Amino acid sequence: MKLLPNCITLSRIGLALLLLCFEPLGPAFTLVYMLCGITDMLDGPIARKTGTVTRLGAKLDSAADMTLAGTALYTLYPFLGLTLGLGLWVLVIAMIRLASILTAMCKFRTYGSIHTYGNKLAGLLLFLTPLLLPYVNLEGWTIVVCTIATLSAMEELILLLISKELQLNRKGLYMHQKRSS
Structure with missing residues (x-):
């Protein structure tokens, strides 16, 4: 068990x-x-x-x-109809995520991805994307998903930069501020 x-x-x-x-x-x-x-x-x-x-x-x-996420993006990329701008946006999100991974590695000497509410929401939206492809306006949906993914990636990077210890189950930046008060 x-x-x-x-x-x-x-x-x-x-x-x-x-x-x-x-x-x-x-x-x-x-x-x-x-x-x-x-x-x-x-x-x-x-x-x-x-x-x-x-x-x-x-x-x-x-x-x-x-x-x-990587496997789904790789296999579904041809179906997503990403414009150059949206493709670059996805690349920026990936770079922010990579910066978070490198920050955790350098600062805490370990791999770490924080399970914030934002990351959970971004993950849920990414998971739903293939299931909703036939039913949504693809460009509008992609903009919503990329916006949430960008905000959650930035939140995680900020948390990693300001934290003294790695807390993988921190729920968000607001919770950090609340705990510090």
Whole structure:
């Protein structure tokens, strides 16, 4: 039972890589993609309920999230119809995320991605994107997702820059200010 949350998280990494084997947006792809979402919803609550929350689990969760996001972006890029401007915006978001990873590595000597509410919302919107492709105005949806992703990436970078210790489960910048008061 102690390893169950980490096994669920590791399965998301495997499932995300399995997406590369299927036709994007086909039935098998959609099924595996949904399984990725289910594992993402289960691992944290199971770890909290069983008292098995660990730094390793939090890091694995972040790595699984990045693997899924990267794999989904790679496989779905042709369907997203990104203009040059939106493509550059996605690149800027990725660079801010990379700056956060490098900041955590340099400052705290470890990989760290903070589980803020903003990051959770950005992750949810990114997860929903392939499922909503047939139903949304793609450019409008992309602007909303990129705006939330930019704000959450900037919030995380600011938190990493101002924090004295790495707290992976900090909920947001406001919570940091509130705790400091």
